[in-house]
Amino acid sequence: MRILWTKKSQSRFQEINTYISTEFGELPSTKFRNKVFDFLELLERFPELGTLEVAEKHIRGFQISKQTKIFYRINKDHISLLTFFDSRQDPKDKPR
Numbered sequence: 814m815r816i817l818w819t820k821k822s823q824s825r826f827q828e829i830n831t832y833i834s835t836e837f838g839e840l841p842s843t844k845f846r847n848k849v850f851d852f853l854e855l856l857e858r859f860p861e862l863g864t865l866e867v868a869e870k871h872i873r874g875f876q877i878s879k880q881t882k883i884f885y886r887i888n889k890d891h892i893s894l895l896t897f898f899d900s901r902q903d904p905k906d907k908p909r
Contacts, residue, residue: 814860815891816853822883822894829881829899848877853894860887874898 818826826849834842852875856862863875866884872895874884884895 814857814887816857816885816894817891818894819896821896825897825899829897832899845878845881849883852877852883856885856892860892 830842830845833845856875861873863873863883863885866872866874871886872884873887874882876882877897880900882898882900884898886893886895
């Protein structure tokens with residue numbers, strides 16, 4: 814299945830990556846990016862890899878790192894990346 818990034822997921826990914834780079838340096842930022850893209854390769858082959866987080870909206874989640882979780886939805890012909898949630902942010906930003 815192909816993966817489509819929403820504008821929000823693109824924006825949140827960039828924000829988190831910039832934060833990691835600014836606060837911790839380029840190496841941790843590169844490791845974060847690699848973890849995300851390695852996960853996305855697995856997700857293409859195994860769409861139900863994550864746990865069901867919001868059943869009524871069919872939203873699944875996967876813990877990418879200790880601080881970051883990715884949320885996505887499986888559609889007929891693609892997977893929509895909805896957002897990235899950083900545990901250092903306000904819980905009200907989590908998908909519902």
